[in-house]
Amino acid sequence: xxxxxxxxxxxxxxxxxxVNASPRVDPETRARVEAAMSDLGYRPHxxxxxxxxxxxxxxxxxxxxxxxxxxxRMLQAVADxxxxxxxxxxxxxxxxxxDVAAAFERLADQGVDGAIVLNEATERVRESDLRGAGLxxxxxxxxxxxxxxxxxxxxxxxxxxxxxxxxxxGHRMVHHLAGPQTSFAAAERERGWxxxxxxxxxxxxxxxxxxxxxxxxxxxxxxxxxxxxxAVFAANDQMALGVLRAVAEAGRVVPGDVSVVGxxxxxxxxxxxxxxxxxxxxxxxLGSRAVAALVDGIEAGAPAxxxxxxxxxxxxxxxxxxx
Amino acid sequence: xxxxxxxxxxxxxxxxxxVNASPRVDPETRARVEAAMSDLGYRPHxxxxxxxxxxxxxxxxxxxxxxxxxxxRMLQAVADxxxxxxxxxxxxxxxxxxDVAAAFERLADQGVDGAIVLNEATERVRESDLRGAGLxxxxxxxxxxxxxxxxxxxxxxxxxxxxxxxxxxGHRMVHHLAGPQTSFAAAERERGWxxxxxxxxxxxxxxxxxxxxxxxxxxxxxxxxxxxxxAVFAANDQMALGVLRAVAEAGRVVPGDVSVVGxxxxxxxxxxxxxxxxxxxxxxxLGSRAVAALVDGIEAGAPAxxxxxxxxxxxxxxxxxxx
DNA sequence: GCGCGCTATGTTAGCGTCAACACGAGGCGC
DNA sequence: GCGCCTCGTGTTGACGCTAACATAGCGCGC
Numbered sequence: 209x210x211x212x213x214x215x216x217x218x219x220x221x222x223x224x225x226x227v228n229a230s231p232r233v234d235p236e237t238r239a240r241v242e243a244a245m246s247d248l249g250y251r252p253h254x255x256x257x258x259x260x261x262x263x264x265x266x267x268x269x270x271x272x273x274x275x276x277x278x279x280x281r282m283l284q285a286v287a288d289x290x291x292x293x294x295x296x297x298x299x300x301x302x303x304x305x306x307d308v309a310a311a312f313e314r315l316a317d318q319g320v321d322g323a324i325v326l327n328e329a330t331e332r333v334r335e336s337d338l339r340g341a342g343l344x345x346x347x348x349x350x351x352x353x354x355x356x357x358x359x360x361x362x363x364x365x366x367x368x369x370x371x372x373x374x375x376x377x378g379h380r381m382v383h384h385l386a387g388p389q390t391s392f393a394a395a396e397r398e399r400g401w402x403x404x405x406x407x408x409x410x411x412x413x414x415x416x417x418x419x420x421x422x423x424x425x426x427x428x429x430x431x432x433x434x435x436x437x438x439a440v441f442a443a444n445d446q447m448a449l450g451v452l453r454a455v456a457e458a459g460r461v462v463p464g465d466v467s468v469v470g471x472x473x474x475x476x477x478x479x480x481x482x483x484x485x486x487x488x489x490x491x492x493x494l495g496s497r498a499v500a501a502l503v504d505g506i507e508a509g510a511p512a513x514x515x516x517x518x519x520x521x522x523x524x525x526x527x528x529x530x531x
Numbered sequence: 532x533x534x535x536x537x538x539x540x541x542x543x544x545x546x547x548x549x550v551n552a553s554p555r556v557d558p559e560t561r562a563r564v565e566a567a568m569s570d571l572g573y574r575p576h577x578x579x580x581x582x583x584x585x586x587x588x589x590x591x592x593x594x595x596x597x598x599x600x601x602x603x604r605m606l607q608a609v610a611d612x613x614x615x616x617x618x619x620x621x622x623x624x625x626x627x628x629x630d631v632a633a634a635f636e637r638l639a640d641q642g643v644d645g646a647i648v649l650n651e652a653t654e655r656v657r658e659s660d661l662r663g664a665g666l667x668x669x670x671x672x673x674x675x676x677x678x679x680x681x682x683x684x685x686x687x688x689x690x691x692x693x694x695x696x697x698x699x700x701g702h703r704m705v706h707h708l709a710g711p712q713t714s715f716a717a718a719e720r721e722r723g724w725x726x727x728x729x730x731x732x733x734x735x736x737x738x739x740x741x742x743x744x745x746x747x748x749x750x751x752x753x754x755x756x757x758x759x760x761x762a763v764f765a766a767n768d769q770m771a772l773g774v775l776r777a778v779a780e781a782g783r784v785v786p787g788d789v790s791v792v793g794x795x796x797x798x799x800x801x802x803x804x805x806x807x808x809x810x811x812x813x814x815x816x817l818g819s820r821a822v823a824a825l826v827d828g829i830e831a832g833a834p835a836x837x838x839x840x841x842x843x844x845x846x847x848x849x850x851x852x853x854x
Numbered sequence: 855g856c857g858c859g860c861t862a863t864g865t866t867a868g869c870g871t872c873a874a875c876a877c878g879a880g881g882c883g884c
Numbered sequence: 885g886c887g888c889c890t891c892g893t894g895t896t897g898a899c900g901c902t903a904a905c906a907t908a909g910c911g912c913g914c
Contacts, residue, residue, distance in 0.1 A: 209870065209871070210870085218893075218894085219893070219894050219895075220870090220871080220872090220894090221871095221872075221873095221893075221894065221895080222892085222893060222894080224870095224871065224872055225872090225892095225893090227871095228872085232891070232892065232893085233892075233893085234891085234892060234893085237892080237893085251639065251640060252640075252870085252871080253582070253642070253869090253870050253871070254578075254640065254641055254642050255577075255578045255579075255581035255582045255587060255642060255869090255870080255871095256578075256582050256869070256870030256871045256872090256899090257870075257871055257872080258578035258581075258871090258899095259576070259578045259579050259582050259869090259870080259871075259898095259899050259900065259901085260870080260871045260872050260873080260898085260899055261871080261872070261873095261899090262899080264578060266621070266641075273607065274603045274604070274606055274607040274610075275603075275604070275607070275798055277600065277603070280597045280598075280600075280603035280606075281597070281598070283597055283603075283606075283622070284596065284597040284598070284624055287622050287623070287624045288624055288626075291623070291624070291637070296621045296637075296641050297621060297622055298589070298619045298620060298621045298622075299606070299610050299620055299621075299622055300610070300614070301607055301610045301611055301614070303611075314614070314619075316574065317574060317575075317577065318577055318589075318619050319576070319577050319578060421798060422798065422799045422801070422802035423798075423801060423802060425802070426802050446798075446799060449799055449802050449803075450802045452804065453802050453803070453804045453806075456804055475598055475744060475745065475746075475769075476745045476769060476772055476799070478745070478746060479745035479746060479748070479749050479772050479773045479776050480772075480776070481775065481776045481779055481804055483776075532900065532901070533900090541863075541864085542863065542864050542865075543864090543900090543901080543902090544863075544864065544865080544901095544902075544903095545862085545863060545864080547901065547902055548862095548863090548902095550901095551902085555861070555862065555863085556862075556863085557861085557862060557863085560862080560863085575900085575901080576899085576900050576901070578899090578900080578901095579869090579899070579900035579901045579902090580900075580901055580902080581869095581901095582868095582869050582870065582871090582899090582900080582901075583868085583869055583900080583901045583902050583903080584869090584901085584902070584903090585869080
């Protein structure tokens, strides 16, 4: 910076003003400084700036696992949105223990300006965790809470769409293959399912539960089949994939004997066999809203926001009329 | 830090020595300082340290997209390995343009100590890019190059395993559904395929090419079927999924009429229909080797390493004897 | 008992940046 | 013409940390 200042014949402070786009700089001076910066290949030193200003221009992302395709998609959306806002993104994975507090600890050590928590088991994002680290937070897919921003997909609405579609096809019973009990998204999808059933005057069966993996979907499907299910709403696409295999191996056909709907609209879903009817989540919108909420909070002290991103049903070939 | 020093009755420098595990500290003093640190909830300020030492303890990861399941798995492995070594990980996604230079630029701005480049189109990681940013680099799945560390999966070896398996089942022709031309991994898998064919004295057909997505696999499969393929080695699992669907829609059965092998052993592959025979990549090993190579380079000035991680064939139900 | 070397600790200075304040030059109202 | 404001710019110091050097105390050999 001193070199740039010397070359442009100004003080370091003026260089700083140019870098930070201060209006208090004569256009001609600005041009001179900019020329000097590019001649010298000057790059502001982030650590020094962070030391001075107390801001690192970095946000953290806490995610339990990237094995789930949905999480990966979200990560990408968040990374892109953060970059667009001029923030770096650092990713912290939860260990096997799923220790959210430890993750916050690590982020706080690093001095991020804020963090986004993905889809984490609800009860784990505790006030104590926040206090300890003192981080500004936006949580994705979590119950509304005034202590931090919340951005969610309209899981329940999406689930209702799926169930209504099946009912519209004449199914008189819709089984649900739910996600893990600790997940907010899973609970919401389950709620949408049972509400849609109630509205149609249909009884809800006990749900069968998986852990988001296709293997768990396959394992759970036998229980569903034993109950004579003709329509299954799975809480995500990967579990639906497991169901598809289980149905085929039981000698039944989809959608002739059993209709299946998923959730997420993962890239591969269109090439499942048969192509999967599913509820599409708008991951990109979710990611950019989350980043926007966080950055607005950091930069403008905006109060904790709450936003819901709508879904839509994508009908393919895994659903058909009831026999 | 000053507060900690005061409370422990020592100078700031001694606190620094305790934090940095210097041996030159009396055990009793150390204990006093540690007590003071924990009483006060002291946390070293990374930006200040970075300013002083010139190291940020942060590494960057450059990845084109996370839509591919393999990339996501790698990201997680890298994140965990970096955390274990005490480094933060910041992720940079390539824009639609795939501009590697811009990605390095962003990482250099952030002052990372080094970067890992995932599976990037070979020719894009150019010397010019490196020069500009002056970053220490480890590239995953790229041709050997002394300018940076390289860690790769044994793609060719894995491909040979797959082809040999098919030949062993009596197939007299093995078609290949290759990945994009720009990808090193794709080229290596293709090389393994053609070498295995040559060794068996079998002619290689022209490959059909996809872009790693299941949709491209589905589209490409019709050409393969038109040629009367009985055995297809797809360059990744997702494309294999597309092939599986195409075969079924053509009224043929896997593996009765056509055997299919994938590459990666993605979590879902075991629940494709039928469960997919595939080549397993050890993403965790790959990630931790890449991080180890990079961090050793940063901390110990170790020379650029070159490592190959072996694969193994996982036989499931998508392959069977030739008719 | 003197000097030497070793250990434990302190002191000083500066990493690159920006907030706060200072200052000179010019414009404006009366 | 005087005071006052605005604009463009410079000067100073501090953010929290650690490298380098300085110092004090102690044991040891002779």
